[in-house]
Amino acid sequence: MKWILLAIGAVGAIVLVVTLIGALLPRNHTVSRRARFRQPPALIWETIAGPPTWRPDVRAYEELADKDGHKLWREVDSHGQKITFERVESSPPDLMVTRIADPKLPFGGSWTHRLSPADGGCWLTITEAGEVYNPIFRFVSRFVIGHSASIEKYLAALAKKFGEHITIEE
DSSP states (O other): OHHHHHHHHHHHHHHHHHHHHHHHSOSEEEEEEEEEESSOHHHHHHHHHSOOTTOTTEEEEEEEEEETTEEEEEEEETTSOEEEEEEEEEETTTEEEEEEOOTTSSEEEEEEEEEEEETTEEEEEEEEEEEEOSHHHHHIIIIIIOTTHHHHHHHHHHHHHTTOOOOOBO
16 A cells, blocks of 8 residues: 555656646747758648648548638547647748637647748748647647657658658758
8 A cells, every 4th residue: 555655646746846847838939840842832832731631640621611811620630639720821832821720729829831942842941839838738848749749740741742751950
């Protein structure tokens, strides 16, 4: 019985430390990554602006009614979590800004996609301006997963769609 109480106390102490560290971290973060593709900007634009059927982490996709002239859609990820997104700015084939449009989630933010031509291909730079509201999630996002993980996964999936090998840069 003594060992069980010690184990429960240890787990409680770890959760407390993680929560305290998470509470001390800033709620907002900004991170950018970029990669060079052999595809022209218009083709990359067409792919990222269309349905995310090329992303292995998206299990389902549903277009929703536009809101204030902005495109809305919902994605279901590989864990079954539903997230509603909104395209808040669009200037093909150079700039697209999307954001999470669900205020009930423990996180939020926007992603700015910038395309620029480069020797028969293009650079795609993605900047995440993220917000993590829950201190435990904030700790995990910063120290376990990493703030840039979703951008890097996105760029890798896009490269795979085109059969390319890319280097992701900061």
